[in-house]
Amino acid sequence: MKKVLLSVRDLAKHFGGLRAVDGVSFDLHEREILGLLGPNGAGKTVCFNLISGVYTPTAGEIHFAGIRSDGLPPHRMAALGLGRTFQIVKPFSNLTVLDNVIVACGVDRYRSLARSFGGWTGAAVRKKAVELLERVGLADEADRKAGLLPLGHLRRLEIARALAVGYRLILLDESFSGLREEEIAPLMDLVARIRQDGISVLLIEHNMRVAMKLSDRIVVLDHGRKIAEGLPGEVARDPLVIEAYLGRGGSSRVA
């Protein structure tokens, strides 16, 4: 049996009367790529925000890397090796693309004040950041202001920053949306290779072709509840899933 890296137990998040996440449980193993799917408003992004510490759960538990992690703030989760992207991209607009990545490379430096007094302008850090930009194919844009990049580039910048932080787990929230067709294949290769470095991936993706191909297993949410879990092939044939995506009667999109 592979070791469990992230375990989510009966997780719930309510916003007033809205049950955005309502009793969801699943495990993510080391070196696994787990797809988190579901129609719009299913609660996927809220799940990410719970796991990464942006929200505290209304109920339930999260265990990450051997510790109980629900309630820890985002910067503590980052220090535990959890990197994430944002569905609505959040670049540091007035910093260069390279400096955006360098910020993420400093994740260990922000843990104590004393360590944060060291300099960030050294060659070693720069080299590491350039390598990350090369991995996502943004090296040519290194010196541009991040705010000037088109959306497709920003999605890849988000991935580069997440890679710098997440040495255990990376959460990708619709990282493939807004990309041009020819940008998708190299990025799929990148995600597949992340696992080879011993990192797990939790993936929210609306592009079914991408999700089915990349994921080892898939969890499907609808209205905040888990309606299916299994291998990509099984899940795609699950009548509950087909109904959630298409309403009664359809069958064309999930295939």
Added chain:
Amino acid sequence: MNAYVVTVATLVAIQSIVACGLNVVVGYAGQISLGHAAFFGIGAYASALLTTKAGLTFWTALPLVIAITGLVGLLLGIPSLRVRDDFLAITTIGINFIVEAVFLYVPFFGGALGIGGIPRVTFFHVKMKGLPYLYLCLAFLALVLLVCRWFTRSWAGLACFALREDETAAASMGISPVRFKLLAFVLGTAMAGLGGALYAHFMRFISAGDFSFPVSVMLLSMVVLGGMGTLWGPTLGAVILVSLPELFRPLLEIRFLIYTLLLLLMIRFQPGGLLGEASLVRRVFSRLMPGKEAPR
């Protein structure tokens, strides 16, 4: 140099130091503070009291003054920095009015009469006034600029830039918003404390009105005019805003109106300030001296 020019230049140097501190808070960390004069005042009063009532010298008092101001900054910063950015502006205005009222109404702080008889700074038994005091202030300004430069090149400074740009994203990279905003706030207020001490021993008489809300607006105008987040911007802003009213005396009476107008105009038309990215000055500079860059 005649005495008048020296006086104005000394005030410019002191205001530059205080504006540099505000720049750490506003320019580097993106926290709008409209109460910076309060910390300028706390530094001035602390130094004045320690030297007149406790009998310390300027030099023995100075580390205490900087520590006290930074500590008050820390204590006031903890609740203030937890509120949303737009509330912070309001909260800091409140801090300014409260601190001014304390100076004005608590007898310990001299009340409406303020504090007089503040001793001159002595340096190896020489009383510093005129040109030597200007040099002392410039030396401290240089020190403050060095600290600012160090800060922008430290991870802590980078963390502040990231928080200024996007707090949620910064936090997802291991940056504790509270820790680093507080650090910027404490550093900025400590610089204001240093400026306050230099001011007190220069004027030798201080009163609450010297540190009122319009002074905060003036300081913010300096930072915005010169260029938020740049190294030399606050100094340039201080040079312009302190010397202009002196050159055009009639302006002196309405200078706070001018500061406010200037603040609004800059934010509307040159949000990056004179030394900021793609500013007018920067473009003219590159036209005149191709291949060289204007200081920032």
